[in-house]
Amino acid sequence: xxxxxxxxxxxxxGYIGSHCCKALFEAGYNPVCYDNLSTGHRDYIKWGPFVAxxxxxxxxxxxxxxxxxxxxxxxxxxxxLVGESVADPQKYYLNNLAGTLALLQGMRxxxxxxxxxxxxxxxxxNAGRELINETDRCEPINPYGTSKWxxxxxxxxxRDAYGFGAFCLRYFNASGADVSGVIGEQRDPExxxxxxxxxxxxxxxxxxxxxxxxxxxxxxxxxRDYIHVTDLAAAHVLALKLLMQxxxxxxxxxxxxxxxxxxxxxxxxAQETGREVxxxxxxxxxxxxxxxxxNPGAAxxxxxxxxxxxxxxxxxxxAWAWHRRAHPLKTAASS
Ligand code: UDP
Numbered sequence: 001x002x003x004x005x006x007x008x009x010x011x012x013x014g015y016i017g018s019h020c021c022k023a024l025f026e027a028g029y030n031p032v033c034y035d036n037l038s039t040g041h042r043d044y045i046k047w048g049p050f051v052a053x054x055x056x057x058x059x060x061x062x063x064x065x066x067x068x069x070x071x072x073x074x075x076x077x078x079x080x081l082v083g084e085s086v087a088d089p090q091k092y093y094l095n096n097l098a099g100t101l102a103l104l105q106g107m108r109x110x111x112x113x114x115x116x117x118x119x120x121x122x123x124x125x126n127a128g129r130e131l132i133n134e135t136d137r138c139e140p141i142n143p144y145g146t147s148k149w150x151x152x153x154x155x156x157x158x159r160d161a162y163g164f165g166a167f168c169l170r171y172f173n174a175s176g177a178d179v180s181g182v183i184g185e186q187r188d189p190e191x192x193x194x195x196x197x198x199x200x201x202x203x204x205x206x207x208x209x210x211x212x213x214x215x216x217x218x219x220x221x222x223x224r225d226y227i228h229v230t231d232l233a234a235a236h237v238l239a240l241k242l243l244m245q246x247x248x249x250x251x252x253x254x255x256x257x258x259x260x261x262x263x264x265x266x267x268x269x270a271q272e273t274g275r276e277v278x279x280x281x282x283x284x285x286x287x288x289x290x291x292x293x294x295n296p297g298a299a300x301x302x303x304x305x306x307x308x309x310x311x312x313x314x315x316x317x318x319a320w321a322w323h324r325r326a327h328p329l330k331t332a333a334s335s
Pocket of ligand 1: 082173191192193194196197208209210211212222223224262285288
């Protein structure tokens with residue numbers, strides 16, 4: 001274990017962070033999970049040491065980086081619910097923005113200058129019907145997206161002033177679960193489309209709503225680019241390898257270039273499970289753009305990234321396998 005280079009993974013007990021810890025371990029690194037367990041899961045920490053800590057505690061960050069001789073930081077610890085960010089923006093700016101500033105301060109103190117940010121397609125705001133390029137204007141329309149966009153701006157200055165190498169990986173819609181079935185998408189409350197629809201099928205949430213069918217999209221429901229979490233994790237390892245070679249980083253979309261509507265996702269779930277998700281129609285959710293689909297070309301060219309697991313059947317099949325394992329069935333018809 002000691003001959004493996006250590007990578008600090010903030011939020012390593014969460015959905016995407018835990019998948020990255022697994023990918024790091026498999027690539028020969030020692031993933032040090034740094035998490036305050038506010039939303040993370042203790043039993044997702046399987047691939048390296050655990051440090052109970054908060055990103056806002058710069059001194060603890062510095063001490064942890066020194067203790068484990070950390071070569072780079074992958075930063076997942078953040079709040080990430082669009083609707084909640086609209087209702088309570090302070091929570092997002094304090095944790096996501098101010099927390100990241102403290103984390104970066106702790107890194108500078110320890111002399112660690114390689115950073116990978118879990119960013120988001122939400123930095124683009126209402127991008128329209130075209131595939132989104134990294135060079136497109138960033139005009140986030142909710143505090144969650146704004147908080148990530150602000151961190152990207154900070155990192156741009158930190159690259160120039162302090163010599164950070166920093167990748168900002170703008171995920172589109174993270175989805176699916178590891179093939180092992182031992183880690184997956186689990187939040188309380190759950191608000192994301194695929195897990196919430198599956199929990200509705202299992203009887204674990206009382207209702208499922210489609211938020212808006214009056215968007216300017218082919219079937220009126222919002223369109224997103226769903227990317228498998230295993231592919232996201234692989235992209236982080238690719239970015240890390242470039243940082244280790246001295247790359248300065250930059251901002252890259254992680255998506256597939258293909259969009260699916262809410263109705264198409266529900267149809268794919270019905271196809272996989274053999275059951276229709278019971279649904280009601282609701283108005284649009286605050287802060288939701290109509291369509292977000294990535295142009296994945298730059299990540300392919302620079303990171304050599306290919307989304308190998310992100311076809312819709314694989315996403316739905318792995319997510320459903322995890323849900324069936326994680327949640328005991330509540331309804332007789334759910335088996
Ligand atoms: N959505 C929905 N019902 C739900 C959850 C989500 O109709 O219970 C829609 C949501 O309005 C958005 C899309 O599904 O258009 C994806 O939402 P999600 O919260 O999964 O991810 P986001 O795009 O907000 O990051």
